[in-house]
Amino acid sequence: MQTTITFILDDKIISIDFGNSSKLTPTTTVLNYLRSLPAHKGVKEGCAEGDCGACTVVIAELIKNRLRYLAVDSCLVFLPMIHGKQLITVENLKINSEHLHPVQQAMVDTDGSQCGFCTPGFIMSMFALYKNHTNPTRAQIDDALTGNLCRCTGYRPIIEAAAKSCIKNGMDHFTRDESRIIELLKSIPEESVHIETDRQRYYHPASISEALELKSKYPDADVINGATDAALRVTKKHALLETVIDLSGVTDLLYIDESDTAFTIGAGISLTGLMPRIKNDFGALYSILEVFGSQQIRNFATLSGNLATASPIGDTLPVLIAYGASVVLESTRGKREIPVEQFITGYRETAKESDELITAVILPKPAEGEIFRSYKISKRKDLDISTISSGFKLVPGNDEKVESIILAYGGMAEKIKRADTVEQFLTGKEWNRITVEEAMQYIDDDFNPISDVRGGAEMRRVAAKNLLLKFWVETASIEVV
Numbered sequence: 001m002q003t004t005i006t007f008i009l010d011d012k013i014i015s016i017d018f019g020n021s022s023k024l025t026p027t028t029t030v031l032n033y034l035r036s037l038p039a040h041k042g043v044k045e046g047c048a049e050g051d052c053g054a055c056t057v058v059i060a061e062l063i064k065n066r067l068r069y070l071a072v073d074s075c076l077v078f079l080p081m082i083h084g085k086q087l088i089t090v091e092n093l094k095i096n097s098e099h100l101h102p103v104q105q106a107m108v109d110t111d112g113s114q115c116g117f118c119t120p121g122f123i124m125s126m127f128a129l130y131k132n133h134t135n136p137t138r139a140q141i142d143d144a145l146t147g148n149l150c151r152c153t154g155y156r157p158i159i160e161a162a163a164k165s166c167i168k169n170g171m172d173h174f175t176r177d178e179s180r181i182i183e184l185l186k187s188i189p190e191e192s193v194h195i196e197t198d199r200q201r202y203y204h205p206a207s208i209s210e211a212l213e214l215k216s217k218y219p220d221a222d223v224i225n226g227a228t229d230a231a232l233r234v235t236k237k238h239a240l241l242e243t244v245i246d247l248s249g250v251t252d253l254l255y256i257d258e259s260d261t262a263f264t265i266g267a268g269i270s271l272t273g274l275m276p277r278i279k280n281d282f283g284a285l286y287s288i289l290e291v292f293g294s295q296q297i298r299n300f301a302t303l304s305g306n307l308a309t310a311s312p313i314g315d316t317l318p319v320l321i322a323y324g325a326s327v328v329l330e331s332t333r334g335k336r337e338i339p340v341e342q343f344i345t346g347y348r349e350t351a352k353e354s355d356e357l358i359t360a361v362i363l364p365k366p367a368e369g370e371i372f373r374s375y376k377i378s379k380r381k382d383l384d385i386s387t388i389s390s391g392f393k394l395v396p397g398n399d400e401k402v403e404s405i406i407l408a409y410g411g412m413a414e415k416i417k418r419a420d421t422v423e424q425f426l427t428g429k430e431w432n433r434i435t436v437e438e439a440m441q442y443i444d445d446d447f448n449p450i451s452d453v454r455g456g457a458e459m460r461r462v463a464a465k466n467l468l469l470k471f472w473v474e475t476a477s478i479e480v481v
């Protein structure tokens with residue numbers, strides 16, 4: 001057990017001992033840590049909630065003897081989460097005092113910066129794009145920059161800078177240094193970190209058994225995974241998290257197993273790690289993840305975190321219900337599996353006992369002929385909270401009839417909920433426009449939505465009905481088995 005964290009910054013090993021530090025706590029964000037250093041003030045705080053990207057940094061982590069570069073919002077990352085990783089800031093990018101990194105030079109050449117407040121964040125997102133893609137498509141550039149806002153330059157020159165610079169297979173001075181950085185990272189022991197200060201206990205276990213022991217000992221502890229939701233309690237509500245169990249160092253949770261019938265997704269897998277693996281088999285989950293937050297958020301956020309929030313607008317929940325997914329809950333007492341629909345019991349309430357952790361999510365593979373869709377309605381296409389989200393499943397039967405149907409909605413009630421009456425009405429009926437239009441009326445029996453800043457109750461009712469119609473329009477032409 002160690003009480004310090006160790007990571008790489010400015011090509012050097014840095015250790016922080018929270019016991020001896022007067023200013024830093026285990027829930028100090030990487031943003032605030034960097035801002036406290038004289039040589040790292042390039043990183044900016046705009047919103048402190050993951051929305052503006054001004055605080056973007058890149059974390060390089062060692063995966064199978066290679067470095068993976070991830071853009072993250074440093075305002076949402078607690079310091080112990082970078083234990084054993086390399087932290088790269090905008091100050092590290094220039095090649096030498098005369099030569100900028102290609103992404104920086106391109107930004108200068110295209111006049112991509114005016115006041116400059118957003119620029120370090122854009123540069124770091126662009127740097128991650130540079131390391132991960134060569135000749136990115138416009139869609140890939142847009143996706144990489146979705147999490148960064150600029151209020152004065154306009155996006156055209158910034159996008160142009162990304163397109164012009166990301167052409168060198170990611171080769172740069174970081175590539176030359178990679179083997180040295182890998183050796184340095186390997187020299188950091190993969191041990192559990194246990195930090196205790198006067199006001200806080202922060203556990204960063206290295207194994208699932210240890211995490212379960214901790215949860216059993218401290219059932220009221222705040223569990224964090226990607227912290228993209230949990231960190232806001234610190235940055236926006238200024239809460240003191242007294243006991244934290246941080247799962248981000250539990251390597252046993254970083255797996256995706258595929259069998260003939262299902263995918264089992266370890267609770268530590270980030271949404272970015274998940275997306276390429278499920279793209280073919282779970283297209284409706286993939287498409288909702290394409291509009292989930294931004295890359296900075298998806299690089300750390302997890303499915304298990306989204307489920308555990310039990311938010312009525314958690315985007316993956318309706319589609320997970322449609323797929324018949326289940327949650328694996330573990331404690332020192334044992335292990336159980338529970339369908340997502342039963343896991344969510346109320347407004348931000350779940351069936352999880354206080355000593356349990358989510359250790360995996362199981363996604364059964366769709367059977368031949370089953371049709372899935374997901375839809376998200378929000379004020380903006382990208383990086384926005386859902387007004388309504390939905391996950392639908394249709395099992396077509398004989399004679400163009402509906403054998404069975406699942407219509408799960410978010411944003412329509414205090415929790416994610418299925419349209420039971422509509423489903424019952426449609427089952428056994430022909431999947432045609434007349435029946436679907438009739439079925440749409442029963443949405444009023446199933447839901448009594450509220451009005452809030454994102455949308456009025458009437459708008460929600462109409463939109464929910466129209467999503468059903470959209471589902472029919474998109475699937476009616478699919479040949480019924």
Ligand SMILES: Cc1cc2nc3c(=O)[nH]c(=O)nc-3n(C[C@H](O)[C@H](O)[C@H](O)COP(=O)(O)OP(=O)(O)OC[C@H]3O[C@@H](n4cnc5c(N)ncnc54)[C@H](O)[C@@H]3O)c2cc1C
Nearest residue numbers: 050223225226227228229230292293302305306308315358
């Ligand atoms: C800018 C921004 C954009 C966002 N966009 C979206 C969006 O488009 N759609 C959407 O649905 N959400 C969005 N979110 C919310 C958040 O990113 C998601 O809910 C995410 O999936 C949370 O995952 P996480 O691993 O970061 O969870 P954390 O923040 O680490 O944890 C969230 C909650 O889950 C619990 N928890 C996490 N893992 C476990 C586990 N293994 N066992 C038990 N409990 C656990 C924690 O205790 C905590 O209560 C956004 C958030 C931000 C800041």
Ligand code: FES
Nearest residue numbers: 046047048053075
């Ligand atoms: S400060 Fe806005 S995303 Fe971090």
Ligand code: FES
Nearest residue numbers: 114115116150151
């Ligand atoms: S250059 Fe001013 S906010 Fe982007």
